Amino acid sequence: MENVKLPDFSDLELVKDRKECEDKCMKNCSCNAYAFDGEIGCMIWNGDLVDVQHFANGGRTLYLRLADSELVFCGIGQIRVSREKYPV
Numbered sequence: 001m002e003n004v005k006l007p008d009f010s011d012l013e014l015v016k017d018r019k020e021c022e023d024k025c026m027k028n029c030s031c032n033a034y035a036f037d038g039e040i041g042c043m044i045w046n047g048d049l050v051d052v053q054h055f056a057n058g059g060r061t062l063y064l065r066l067a068d069s070e071l072v073f074c075g076i077g078q079i080r081v082s083r084e085k086y087p088v
Contacts, residue, residue: 001062005053006035010043025065033064 013024021042025031030046037043037060052062 003059013042
């Protein structure tokens with residue numbers, strides 16, 4: 001998700017780049033999302049994503065970890081996220 005206010009209550013991890021941050025999240029079964037900022041570092045969310053807001057411009061990129069059941073396979077090389085609505 002691009003251009004968002006990042007959720008509250010993240011855990012900080014010491015890594016050097018976004019790929020290492022992604023790896024930390026993928027190795028943690030409780031990880032729901034992650035973001036990497038050159039100044040702040042790697043932020044990982046293990047619980048609810050609290051106070052996420054989408055901006056027209058600005059904000060940060062939040063990478064969501066989704067279960068296979070939340071993805072729809074449309075054909076070779078094509079995947080989209082299910083349009084299910086969940087309470088916030």
